[in-house]
Amino acid sequence: xxxxAAPSRPALPPELIRLLMxxxxxxxxxxxxxxxxxxxxxxxxxxxxxxxxxxLFFMSSGLTLVVITAGLDLxxxxxxxxxxxxxxxxxxxxxxxxxxxxxxxxVGAAVGLLNGMMVSLLRIPSFIATxxxxxxxxxxxxxxxxxxxxxxFPRGFRQLGNGYLIGIPIPVLLMAALLLVxxxxxxxxxxxxxITMIGANPMAARLSGVPVKRRLILVYTLSGLTAGFAALVxxxxxxxxxxxxxxxxxxxxxAAVLIGxxxxxxxxxxxxGTFVGALxxxxxxxxxxxLHVEGNWQPLVTGLIIIAAVWLDLRGHRIRS
Amino acid sequence: MKRTALIAMALAMTAxxxxxxxxxxxxxxxxxxxQTNPFFQAxxxxxxxxxxxxxxxxxxxxxxxxxxxPEQMSQIDDVVTKKPDAIVMVPVDYKAMIAGVQKINxxxxxxxxxxxxxxxxDFVAFVGADDYSIAKxxxxxxxxxxxxxxxxxxxxxxxxxxxxxxRLRGFKDAIAEFPGAKLVxxxxxxxxxxxxxxxxxxxxxxxxxxxxxxxANDAMAIGAMDALADANSKALxxxxxxxKEAVDAIKAGKMLASGxxxxxxxxxIGTMIAIRYLRHEPVPxxxxxxxVVVEKSxxxxxxxxxxxxxxxxxxxxxxx
Numbered sequence: 148x149x150x151x152a153a154p155s156r157p158a159l160p161p162e163l164i165r166l167l168m169x170x171x172x173x174x175x176x177x178x179x180x181x182x183x184x185x186x187x188x189x190x191x192x193x194x195x196x197x198x199x200x201x202x203l204f205f206m207s208s209g210l211t212l213v214v215i216t217a218g219l220d221l222x223x224x225x226x227x228x229x230x231x232x233x234x235x236x237x238x239x240x241x242x243x244x245x246x247x248x249x250x251x252x253x254v255g256a257a258v259g260l261l262n263g264m265m266v267s268l269l270r271i272p273s274f275i276a277t278x279x280x281x282x283x284x285x286x287x288x289x290x291x292x293x294x295x296x297x298x299x300f301p302r303g304f305r306q307l308g309n310g311y312l313i314g315i316p317i318p319v320l321l322m323a324a325l326l327l328v329x330x331x332x333x334x335x336x337x338x339x340x341x342i343t344m345i346g347a348n349p350m351a352a353r354l355s356g357v358p359v360k361r362r363l364i365l366v367y368t369l370s371g372l373t374a375g376f377a378a379l380v381x382x383x384x385x386x387x388x389x390x391x392x393x394x395x396x397x398x399x400x401x402a403a404v405l406i407g408x409x410x411x412x413x414x415x416x417x418x419x420g421t422f423v424g425a426l427x428x429x430x431x432x433x434x435x436x437x438l439h440v441e442g443n444w445q446p447l448v449t450g451l452i453i454i455a456a457v458w459l460d461l462r463g464h465r466i467r468s
Numbered sequence: 469m470k471r472t473a474l475i476a477m478a479l480a481m482t483a484x485x486x487x488x489x490x491x492x493x494x495x496x497x498x499x500x501x502x503q504t505n506p507f508f509q510a511x512x513x514x515x516x517x518x519x520x521x522x523x524x525x526x527x528x529x530x531x532x533x534x535x536x537x538p539e540q541m542s543q544i545d546d547v548v549t550k551k552p553d554a555i556v557m558v559p560v561d562y563k564a565m566i567a568g569v570q571k572i573n574x575x576x577x578x579x580x581x582x583x584x585x586x587x588x589x590d591f592v593a594f595v596g597a598d599d600y601s602i603a604k605x606x607x608x609x610x611x612x613x614x615x616x617x618x619x620x621x622x623x624x625x626x627x628x629x630x631x632x633x634x635r636l637r638g639f640k641d642a643i644a645e646f647p648g649a650k651l652v653x654x655x656x657x658x659x660x661x662x663x664x665x666x667x668x669x670x671x672x673x674x675x676x677x678x679x680x681x682x683x684a685n686d687a688m689a690i691g692a693m694d695a696l697a698d699a700n701s702k703a704l705x706x707x708x709x710x711x712k713e714a715v716d717a718i719k720a721g722k723m724l725a726s727g728x729x730x731x732x733x734x735x736x737i738g739t740m741i742a743i744r745y746l747r748h749e750p751v752p753x754x755x756x757x758x759x760v761v762v763e764k765s766x767x768x769x770x771x772x773x774x775x776x777x778x779x780x781x782x783x784x785x786x787x788x
Binding site: 184185186187189191192195199202282285286289293294295296298299309381384385386387389390391392394395432433435436437439442443445446 | 502503504505506508509510512532534624627653654655656658660661662663665666667669670671673674687690691694698699711712713716
């Protein structure tokens with residue numbers, strides 16, 4: 148493998164500025180909330196927000212890599228649905244959480260592998276391939292569950308979603324670990340840089356010896372794998388799974404990636420950005436709940452805040468350049 | 469087609485000559501809203517049981533995309549071409565499906581409306597439970613258990629859905645009956661377990677002293693229950709639907725009660741009416757299920773998996 152023929156390294160300073168702008172957006176919302184609601188700045192509330200954001204981050208992490216290659220994975224929610232239902236059923240019937248963990252991770256990775264092969268080998272546009280996959284997975288899950296709910300898991304397994312270590316919720320620690328490892332992989336490893344190259348200029352990547360097909364398969368597999376992982380945390384946190392849990396998750400997962408500054412056109416994006424995006428979306432719900440925003444207004448407020456946050460960020464970016 | 473017509477003719481003749489005779493083998497098309505909600509699964513099982521009990525056959529039609537209007541519309545086209553003897557139908561949308569009902573009416577296939585009442589079209593009968601009364605009865609059980617006083621939080625369904633509006637109204641009216649109780653917040657959880665859990669976590673920050681939670685379905689009640697347990701809150705919780713999961717939680721003392729909406733029995737009664745109508749036996753125009761709130765004291769019959777339950781006999785069907 149020819150070491151990533153120096154893809155004139157993605158200019159860091161502007162990227163960093165953009166990230167800081169997004170962090171600033173989160174801080175502004177946070178500041179507003181702490182002025183408006185006495186409950187916001189409590190440790191418990193902030194810990195809640197982080198734990199809620201963690202679930203979204205797990206789903207969005209692998210997806211971020213997919214979007215960096217200028218692709219999209221619409222099947223994350225459906226993958227979580229299938230993986231959670233399968234793992235839940237396995238744990239209930241065998242009593243062994245590890246078998247459930249193996250089931251969720253292997254289903255997730257297998258789905259991702261298939262997505263990757265459709266995109267790279269069959270050259271099906273990722274939107275279509277993963278949209279088709281969404282339906283296939285939903286059909287499988289609905290048939291498998293037949294309208295039932297699987298619930299009531301062993302205490303040990305539930306620690307994955309509910310437990311604490313040194314006073315910090317385990318999902319938050321897992322998020323920190325994934326953020327660190329993921330960032331090192333995406334920005335410091337040869338493979339990570341090749342993935343960015345593929346998104347920035349697939350032709351140049353191919354000519355400079357990047358095994359484009361294999362890297363694409365890897366990226367989709369990782370997206371499926373993190374979805375499988377998210378399914379486990381989901382299962383442990385909620386202590387239950389039903390066939391339709393995935394549907395409501397896909398769009399927020401994609402939104403977290405895009406709000407975090409990863410470009411749909413590929414070549415640009417970071418996991419820290421995605422973390423900030425997930426945090427922003429979570430803060431919006433938290434804020435609306437704390438401020439008693441009336442139910443009918445909530446979708447509208449959510450939409451406006453998302454648009455405003457990204458617009459401010461883009462504006463800041465344009466003014467600078 | 470010809471065979472069905474012949475059978476129908478034969479049936480009509482049998483019915484005409486010997487109205488009491490048990491006619492067999494009718495096909496009943498059963499249209500429900502989605503494959504994801506256990507409620508409709510129970511309804512389908514009930515319909516199939518009732519059909520089998522009466523020696524008829526139920527054919528199920530379920531949109532692959534939950535509650536999809538275009539999908540149910542095209543399923544109606546299919547059904548009308550296949551001409552079953554009768555149809556039992558839950559419209560995916562009470563207004564948008566009127567056009568579909570009119571197609572069925574134009575094809576002269578008798579149709580029974582179940583669960584969600586259609587805003588138009590001709591039906592043999594309507595079988596349903598009333599969201600408002602169920603929510604109100606369930607809310608009252610909670611408030612009585614709270615001693616009629618304390619802070620209450622409502623977790624609503626999907627804003628804009630008729631069921632969510634009626635349940636919200638029922639909950640609020642129950643609270644209004646108890647001057648000592650106070651509604652401190654009411655926020656949507658969109659019928660989703662995860663969102664209900666997160667909303668509950670958030671609301672506990674501004675209302676740590678909440679004493680009772682009313683959730684518009686059981687999945688949300690259980691999501692909220694976990695959030696309350698995490699925060700060591702002693703608040704009592706009620707939900708709606710009487711699902712197996714809720715019944716288990718009630719048995720374990722983790723949840724107070726669940727309003728029973730009984731999809732299984734609705735499926736049974738709707739199908740029984742359709743078949744009785746085909747056999748020229750008298751049927752009521754409307755069956756409203758009485759609101760039953762499942763609590764620890766009366767959960768026995770609900771502690772049985774749906775596919776092991778049996779349909780009520782015709783005498784047990786409330787005639788109103």
